[in-house]
Amino acid sequence: MQSGRSCLAILLAAGEGTRMKSGQPKVLHEVGGRSLLAHALAALAEAGADTVVVVVGPDRPEVAREAQALLPSVQIAVQTERRGTAHAALAARAALAAGYDDVIVAFADTPLLRPETFGALRVALAEGAAVVALGFEARDPTGYGRLVIRDGALEAIVEHKDATLAQRAIRLCNAGMMALDGRQALPVLEAIGNANAQSEFYLTDAVAVARALGLATGALEAPESEVQGINDRIQLAAAEAEFQRRKRLAVMAEGATLTAPETVFFSHDTRIGRDVLIEPHVVFGPGVTVADGAVIHAFSHLEGAEVGPGATVGPYGRLRPGARLAARAKVGNFVEIKAADIGAGAKVSHLTYIGDATVGADANIGAGTITCNYDGFFKYRTNIGAGAFVGSNSSLVAPLTIGAGAFIGSGSVVTEDVAPDSLAVGRGRQIAKEGWAKGFRETSLARKAAARKP
Ligand code: UD1
Ligand code: MG
Numbered sequence: 001m002q003s004g005r006s007c008l009a010i011l012l013a014a015g016e017g018t019r020m021k022s023g024q025p026k027v028l029h030e031v032g033g034r035s036l037l038a039h040a041l042a043a044l045a046e047a048g049a050d051t052v053v054v055v056v057g058p059d060r061p062e063v064a065r066e067a068q069a070l071l072p073s074v075q076i077a078v079q080t081e082r083r084g085t086a087h088a089a090l091a092a093r094a095a096l097a098a099g100y101d102d103v104i105v106a107f108a109d110t111p112l113l114r115p116e117t118f119g120a121l122r123v124a125l126a127e128g129a130a131v132v133a134l135g136f137e138a139r140d141p142t143g144y145g146r147l148v149i150r151d152g153a154l155e156a157i158v159e160h161k162d163a164t165l166a167q168r169a170i171r172l173c174n175a176g177m178m179a180l181d182g183r184q185a186l187p188v189l190e191a192i193g194n195a196n197a198q199s200e201f202y203l204t205d206a207v208a209v210a211r212a213l214g215l216a217t218g219a220l221e222a223p224e225s226e227v228q229g230i231n232d233r234i235q236l237a238a239a240e241a242e243f244q245r246r247k248r249l250a251v252m253a254e255g256a257t258l259t260a261p262e263t264v265f266f267s268h269d270t271r272i273g274r275d276v277l278i279e280p281h282v283v284f285g286p287g288v289t290v291a292d293g294a295v296i297h298a299f300s301h302l303e304g305a306e307v308g309p310g311a312t313v314g315p316y317g318r319l320r321p322g323a324r325l326a327a328r329a330k331v332g333n334f335v336e337i338k339a340a341d342i343g344a345g346a347k348v349s350h351l352t353y354i355g356d357a358t359v360g361a362d363a364n365i366g367a368g369t370i371t372c373n374y375d376g377f378f379k380y381r382t383n384i385g386a387g388a389f390v391g392s393n394s395s396l397v398a399p400l401t402i403g404a405g406a407f408i409g410s411g412s413v414v415t416e417d418v419a420p421d422s423l424a425v426g427r428g429r430q431i432a433k434e435g436w437a438k439g440f441r442e443t444s445l446a447r448k449a450a451a452r453k454p
Contacts, residue, residue, distance in 0.1 A: 005126060008100035008182065009049035009118075010092045011040055013067075013108035014057040014079045019232040025060045027108040029236055032243045033267035033286040036230060037063065038070050039111035045071065047118035049104065053077050053092040084200030085176075086192040093186070100182040101125075105203060107176045109230045112242055117222050121179035130184045130215035131206050133157060134175040136224045145174035145204045147219050154219040155211060157204035161197040172219075174204055175227035184215060243268075251278075256290075279315070287321065297333075305337075308344070326361070340371075343386060355379075360386030360404060368393040385420060 017026025027037040037054075044052055053075045054067040064076045077091040089105045090096075096103065102122050106113070117134065124132040133154060135147045145157045146167050157174050158167050180188060191213075192205045207217050225242050228235065247270070248261040255274035258264050263280045270284040273292035282296050285303025290296065294307045297314035304321030307313060311325040315333050322339030325331060329342040332349035340354045343361035348354055350367035356379050357371050369390050371382045382396050385404030390396070395413045402408065403420030412426035 005101035005122065006182070007047070007049045007051075007102040007104065007122065008092075008095055008098075009044040009047075009052045009104045009106060010089050010095070011037075011044065011052060011054045011106050011108050012085060012088045013037060013063050014055050014082060014088055014091075015109055016057075016082070017109075017231075020236075021233075025063050026230065027063060028066055029230070031111045031236070031239050031268075032247065033269070035066060035070075036111045037066055037108050039268070040106060040108045040113070041067065041071050041074070043113050043115045043118060044104065044106065046115035047104070047122070049118075050100070051075065051095055051098075053095045054108070055079050055088050055091045057082070084194065084198070085203035086189050086201040086205065089203055090189050090201075096182075096186045096189070103180040103182050103185040105178050105180070107229060110176065110227060111230070111239055112226050112228060112246075113177070113222075114226060117220075117226065118177075118179075120220055121177075124218050124220060125179050125181055128216055129179075129218040130181040130213075131188065131210040132179040132218045132220060133204075133207060134177055134227065135172045135219050135221050136175050136227050137171050137221070138173040138224060141168070141171055141173050145202075146170040147172045147174055149219065154207055154217040156208040157202075159196065159198070159202060159204060172221070175222060176229065178203060178206060180206060181215075184210065184213075188213070188215075273309070282314075288319075291327075320355075354382075356398065357382040357384065359384045360388060362386060363388045363390070365390045366392035366394065366410065370395050372397045 013027045015026050020026050028035045031039060041052060052071060055077045056063045058078055058080050067074045075095060079088045079091040102125050104118055104121065121132050133147060138144055143160050145159045146163055147154060148156045148158055188206050188209050191209045192201050194201045196202060210217050228239060230236050230239055244265055247266040248258060248264060251272045252258055256272045256276040256278060258278050260280035264278050265283045267284050267286040269286055271289040273290055275293045276290050277295045279298040281299045283301045287304040288302045290307040291309040293310040295312045300314035300317040302319040305319035305323040307325050308327045308329060310328045313319060313331045317331045318336040320338035323337040325342045326344040328345045330347045330349060331337055334351045335348050336353045338355040340357040342348060342359045343363060345362045346359045348365040352365055352369045354371050356373040363384050363386060372395050373379050380398035382398045383401045385402060387405045388402050390408045391410030393411045394408050397415045400414060400417060402418045405421040406418045407423045408414060409425035412424060414424055414426050418424040
């Protein structure tokens with residue numbers, strides 16, 4: 001984003017997260033189907049960070065593992081004791097000493113920050129500020145640090161616990177993250193003391209320290225919805241709601257119609273094409289792509305799936321990982337597709353399970369068809385050729401190949417391959433007994449009448 005200027009990002013993730021009441025570290029909880037940590041890392045990468053150092057606590061190896069999995073080049077620094085946000089940032093001392101133009105310090109529990117905002121902080125550095133803070137107008141400022149602005153310049157940030165009554169009346173609060181000029185960052189952070197209400201080394205004191213050194217400071221403002229941090233499950237749900245609101249707007253802005261947007265739930269990586277119609281109550285798990293002109297009917301659930309151009313799903317469709325629908329394919333109500341390719345124009349319209357399979361173009365799969373893909377130990381594939389017709393209520397016992405244009409009689413249990421263009425019927429032959437029903441009725445009525453007599 002800021003071409004020509006190198007950037008170090010320090011992401012503080014040594015949080016306790018006790019209010020989550022969870023066996024899992026706070027920053028590994030998810031919004032939009034990916035961890036809070038992943039959201040923060042993605043925003044920093046997009047803002048042009050050349051190096052990212054994640055500061056973790058000594059007791060949570062999962063956080064470092066997840067960071068490395070998400071960003072192989074990440075550096076991990078351990079803050080052995082929790083002594084404040086400036087102390088945490090200094091855990092990245094080696095990287096700070098390496099000399100970057102821009103330094104961003106961010107919190108890993110703030111998943112909604114947009115890369116553009118980091119970019120704006122970097123612009124302020126390029127324009128000459130040594131320390132730039134991010135502020136927001138808090139609905140309820142209690143607990144937040146306050147931005148003390150005099151004559152248009154940021155003079156200090158005062159933590160709530162240390163603030164005077166007059167300072168507590170300030171509504172402009174500190175979002176937390178901060179940008180520092182790379183040449184000043186190390187001396188400024190090292191000059192921060194801990195003479196305050198919590199005996200902590202506050203990152204926020206970078207402002208007053210910089211001012212004392214005669215350096216320029218500045219503040220930018222962001223909407224509260226963007227800087228909301230997560231400390232408990234209620235705030236996690238609030239962040240999810242904001243994430244979904246943004247994603248719905250983005251999907252509609254790209255040309256999809258959402259009949260009832262507030263009932264549709266996306267993942268961070270959901271890709272929706274133009275002229276797609278998404279009816280109410282649809283859930284997209286991670287890894288879904290929907291091509292132009294497709295229709296997702298109400299109450300469908302999709303994850304790890306590709307929906308081709310003009311294809312339709314649902315109502316009550318379920319696409320599991322590896323489901324791939326080619327152009328104009330139809331997956332109807334109460335149909336589950338897993339690890340299967342459904343060919344162009346093929347129809348799987350009702351009450352069916354297709355798993356570990358290939359369905360050729362224009363094939364028709366009747367209601368109640370099941371691919372029996374699992375014997376309790378191994379999975380097997382079913383291949384159905386182009387234009388084949390599978391009659392309703394058939395069990396296709398894999399491994400199995402049904403040739404192109406073949407026809408399967410309804411209610412068949414198919415255990416052997418079927419040649420192209422042939423008919424396979426695998427069920428008991430129908431027998432007919434003329435007059436049987438009439439005779440049955442007569443004898444039954446006579447028996448009943450006899451039983452009623454005393
Ligand atoms: C911080 C800010 C406050 C701001 C608020 C916004 C400081 C001193 N205060 O306060 O001005 O309004 O965020 O939410 O920065 N952390 C560590 N190691 C530590 C301490 C904290 O890694 O020793 C990490 C935490 O995991 C968290 C972040 O730093 O991700 C912020 O720490 P927290 O204790 O939540 O700071 P606040 O009191 O909320
Ligand atoms: Mg906090």
